[in-house]
Amino acid sequence: MPMHVIYGGTFDPVHHGHLRLALEISDRLGVDYVSLVPCHIPPHRGQTGASSSQRLELLRLAVAGEPQLRIDDRELSREGASYTADTLRQLRAELGPDEPLVMVVGTDAFAGFDRWREWQQIPGLAHVVVVRRPGPALDPSSEPARLLAERGVESPEALHDSPCGCVLELDPPLLDVSATGIRERIGDGRSPRYLVPDSVWTEIRRQGLYGACPDGNF
Numbered sequence: 001m002p003m004h005v006i007y008g009g010t011f012d013p014v015h016h017g018h019l020r021l022a023l024e025i026s027d028r029l030g031v032d033y034v035s036l037v038p039c040h041i042p043p044h045r046g047q048t049g050a051s052s053s054q055r056l057e058l059l060r061l062a063v064a065g066e067p068q069l070r071i072d073d074r075e076l077s078r079e080g081a082s083y084t085a086d087t088l089r090q091l092r093a094e095l096g097p098d099e100p101l102v103m104v105v106g107t108d109a110f111a112g113f114d115r116w117r118e119w120q121q122i123p124g125l126a127h128v129v130v131v132r133r134p135g136p137a138l139d140p141s142s143e144p145a146r147l148l149a150e151r152g153v154e155s156p157e158a159l160h161d162s163p164c165g166c167v168l169e170l171d172p173p174l175l176d177v178s179a180t181g182i183r184e185r186i187g188d189g190r191s192p193r194y195l196v197p198d199s200v201w202t203e204i205r206r207q208g209l210y211g212a213c214p215d216g217n218f
């Protein structure tokens, strides 16, 4: 039985931290590909630096030629805010009741999981893979910690045995890159080269995104 894995984010812009993580997840979970799901209007964040179509274009350039990474742009075509529960419900309807569906989140995002809209519905729709990121550990008395204690599984194989409902913590190597750092660097006139694919940086400069100077050097 195949397994469907989604990895959501603002990708403003996509960078090597995202891309390496998605590839690691694909390898560790034993799936053919991971779908990157850019969100339209992140419910927990303010304005993005680039428009939806610009972020999507950068993602397309970033994954070109990499069969283990795909893009699912459904949240960009939906009106208004994108809620994960809506996306998972839609995917569940497409995949049918039996195919395992997995959503990937960082520990930072998972720590606020109980503030997501309809968060209690999510384990009934998908498995959750929590990727350990540097920063504070989960508060042991929080709802997300309770969810992990109740539903935690030890190995990726367990996710293949049921369609939803498990939480798996993974601790893959992470690159110390953030989109915030990249936007700041570009805004300051410094190069983000080697933090993002060259094709992404070329397009950022071509369109003058994040304050990049179109005819600046590499």
Ligand code: ATP
Pocket: 008, 009, 010, 011, 012, 016, 017, 018, 021, 104, 105, 106, 107, 108, 109, 133, 174, 175, 176, 177, 178, 179, 180, 181
């Ligand atoms: P920003 O700096 O704008 O907050 P970001 O670089 O953290 O952005 P997002 O699009 O917000 O990127 O992140 C999407 C997902 O990717 C989140 O689950 C986040 O935890 C994860 N993520 C972000 N940066 C990295 C990284 N360097 N390595 C692994 N995961 C990352």
